[in-house]
Amino acid sequence: xxxxxxxxxxxxxxxxxxxxxxxxxxxxxxxxxxxxxxxxxxxxxxxxxxxxxxxxxxxxxxxxxxxxxxxxxxxxxxxxxxxxxxxxxxxxxxxxxxxxxxxxxxxxxxxxxxxxxxxxxxxxxxxxxxxxxxxxxx
Amino acid sequence: xxxxxxxxxxxxxxxxxxxxxxxxxxxxxxxxxxxxxxxxxxxxxxxxxxxxxxxxxxxxxxxxxxxxxxxxxxxxxxxxxxxxxxxxxxxxxxxxxxxxxxxxxxxxxxxxxxxxxxxxxxxxxxxxxxxxxxxxxx
DNA sequence: GCAGACTACATGCATGTGCATCCAATGCGT
DNA sequence: ACGCATTGGATGCACATGCATGTAGTCTGC
Numbered sequence: 419x420x421x422x423x424x425x426x427x428x429x430x431x432x433x434x435x436x437x438x439x440x441x442x443x444x445x446x447x448x449x450x451x452x453x454x455x456x457x458x459x460x461x462x463x464x465x466x467x468x469x470x471x472x473x474x475x476x477x478x479x480x481x482x483x484x485x486x487x488x489x490x491x492x493x494x495x496x497x498x499x500x501x502x503x504x505x506x507x508x509x510x511x512x513x514x515x516x517x518x519x520x521x522x523x524x525x526x527x528x529x530x531x532x533x534x535x536x537x538x539x540x541x542x543x544x545x546x547x548x549x550x551x552x553x554x555x556x
Numbered sequence: 557x558x559x560x561x562x563x564x565x566x567x568x569x570x571x572x573x574x575x576x577x578x579x580x581x582x583x584x585x586x587x588x589x590x591x592x593x594x595x596x597x598x599x600x601x602x603x604x605x606x607x608x609x610x611x612x613x614x615x616x617x618x619x620x621x622x623x624x625x626x627x628x629x630x631x632x633x634x635x636x637x638x639x640x641x642x643x644x645x646x647x648x649x650x651x652x653x654x655x656x657x658x659x660x661x662x663x664x665x666x667x668x669x670x671x672x673x674x675x676x677x678x679x680x681x682x683x684x685x686x687x688x689x690x691x692x693x694x
Numbered sequence: 695g696c697a698g699a700c701t702a703c704a705t706g707c708a709t710g711t712g713c714a715t716c717c718a719a720t721g722c723g724t
Numbered sequence: 725a726c727g728c729a730t731t732g733g734a735t736g737c738a739c740a741t742g743c744a745t746g747t748a749g750t751c752t753g754c
Contacts, residue, residue: 430682434582437686441579442628444572459710464576482733490580495711497734502710519719519732544568548575597740620703633741635704640740657702657749 444547451543456536457506461499463540464489466508466533469525481520508532582685589681594674595644599637601678602627604646604671607663619658646670 445460452458458466468488472480486496500523503509508529512522525533583598590596596604606626610618624634638661641647646667650660663671 427679427683430679430686433686434682437575437579437582438628441575444575461710483731490576490584492712493733494713494735498710501734517720517732519717521733541565541568544572545565548568548571599740621701630742631703632705632743636740639704655702655750657747659703 440548444544447547448540448543451539452536455539456532458532458536461489461491462503462508463533463536465496465499465503466525466529466536469509469523470530470533480523481514482523483520485523503529578686582682585685586678586681589677590674593677594670596670596674599627599629600641600646601671601674603634603637603641604663604667604674607647607661608668608671618661619652620661621658623661641667 448460448463452460452463456463465485465488468485469480482496482500483493485500486493489496489499491499500509500511504511506528507526510524510526512524514520514522586601587598590598590601594601603623603626606623607618620634620638621631623638624631627634627637629637638647638649642649644666645664648662648664650662652658652660
């Protein structure tokens with residue numbers, strides 16, 4: 419059996435706590451600023467960004483499942499998130515011919531515009547929150 | 557205005573996505589295993605751990621506010637979390653004489669026992685999930 | 695000692711999430 | 725072509741969270 423206070427274990431716990439702290443700080447700040455300034459949540463922005471990035475690939479559409487992996491959300495949560503974005507006119511759902519059960523999600527003009535407005539805000543928050551490594555964690 | 561595709565910015569985004577991925581993977585695995593094997597959530601475990609650690613300080617009690625900072629939860633969420641732990645008999649709430657509006661939270665025997673049972677599980681998941689750094693992130 | 699500001703915690707409410715499930719469509723075996 | 729397992733996505737439901745607010749206790753100024 420491992421000794422429970424081994425240095426390796428303490429380092430692991432410290433790393434986990436640091437990860438938790440950085441995630442909480444960044445996610446919180448991101449959610450607040452994106453919401454206040456652009457009416458977007460953190461995950462909504464991530465989805466818009468994936469869609470915007472994918473457009474560069476030539477095909478302006480992405481299946482729901484692919485997005486799920488990108489934003490670390492369950493399939494059901496992503497389905498509703500896309501529903502919200504669609505309700506706000508930021509994305510559109512379209513069926514795809516090959517797999518008629520699959521849904522293609524694409525950015526609307528409004529969605530592209532909103533994304534471009536929000537991106538500097540997100541980058542700014544990331545720079546502010548992730549940039550400065552917290553010196554003393556323990 | 558900054559050029560939006562500057563390397564520094566891309567590095568920032570990559571760091572953020574890595575953080576998100578590591579957090580999601582670890583939190584998800586942790587929640588699942590702690591729940592399956594010990595009936596605890598991730599945050600519940602964290603609270604028990606803080607309480608257990610604090611006992612070593614000589615005083616077996618912690619104010620709710622102090623726990624909030626440790627688990628990155630809102631005050632209301634923490635209040636309800638403590639309520640759940642109390643309902644399960646894992647912690648006890650006690651008033652403190654000095655500030656009668658403050659609440660001291662302390663581990664019960666059952667809580668201490670549960671924590672000691674759950675700790676190896678948590679450490680195991682951390683080692684499995686955080687230990688192997690993902691080599692290729694970009 | 696009392697009024698008002700403030701602090702610590704609890705609670706009503708709206709919302710986002712995951713699990714289980716449901717529905718539609720595809721693929722496979724016969 | 726038909727039945728059955730599987731996949732992609734939507735939905736009912738339970739639950740955890742955050743915000744705003746409520747309640748109890750403390751502190752300051754008078």
